[in-house]
Amino acid sequence: MMTFRISATSPYARKVRIAVSVLGLEDQVKVSLADTYDPADQIRTENPLGKVPTLLLDDGRTIYDSLVILEFLNDLGGGEALIPRGSARIDVLVAHALASGMTDAALLRVYEKRWRPAEMYSEKWLAHHAGKMERALDAMEAAPFDWSDRPHIGAIAKACGLGFLDLRFGGEWRKTRPKLVARLDDFSRRVPAFEATAFGG
Structure with a gap:
């Protein structure tokens, strides 16, 4: 095993x-x-x-x-269970890269405050990564979680990234991105493992 x-x-x-x-x-x-x-x-x-x-x-x-x-x-899982072959492969990998990059930026903001004393926070650094997060969220709001029978890694990464923002940033992103909220709710309904793997669970 x-x-x-x-x-x-x-x-x-x-x-x-x-x-x-x-x-x-x-x-x-x-x-x-x-x-x-x-x-x-x-x-x-x-x-x-x-x-x-x-x-x-x-x-x-x-x-x-x-x-x-x-x-x-x-x-x-058979070679295209999570990542399709052909032209769709690049689209899925880019979706994964966008979501993972947003999550990376969020984590760097968390680490800045976790590892440095308050008097050493770099507001410029925090703002730099906040900008990455905002632009990624805007891009996700404009595009759907485009999957049908089984979620690909792009959709999975988006859902997990948004879940992390809920955990570490109090779900602030939800206030101005209704389409993205609806897509995450739909993902949660269709993919039971999302709730089953909730942070801390």
Whole structure:
């Protein structure tokens, strides 16, 4: 059985957990919590970067970075289960990149305040990443979560990124983006794993 190292509030790990559920692979993957701040946690030997998500395979290999893990799961699911082939592939990867970039910017804002004392906050740095988030949200508001039978990684990444903004920024994005709110609600209804992997759960 594969072992999937996560933290309970990682939006990147949540993407993979949803993908595992969408593909019906839960019986092949054991979820294991990691503490990336604990020097004694095995995550630092399993992944030299000491980051989650990290997937430990039965053959001894280790896969890390959420997109690489999603590519692996896509192949496991038949080669286009999460990432289509052909011209649609680029559109899905760009959607994933947009959502992941927004999430990265949000996380950098969180880290700025988590790791620096208040007198050392860089307001310029915080504003720079806030701008990335706002532009990404505007782009998402203008475009649908375009999937039919099964969500692709772009839709999954958007949902997890928005969930992370709800967690860390109090859902402020919801006030001015009604279409995006409706799309996330629709995703939540159609993909039970979204609620099942709610942060902290």
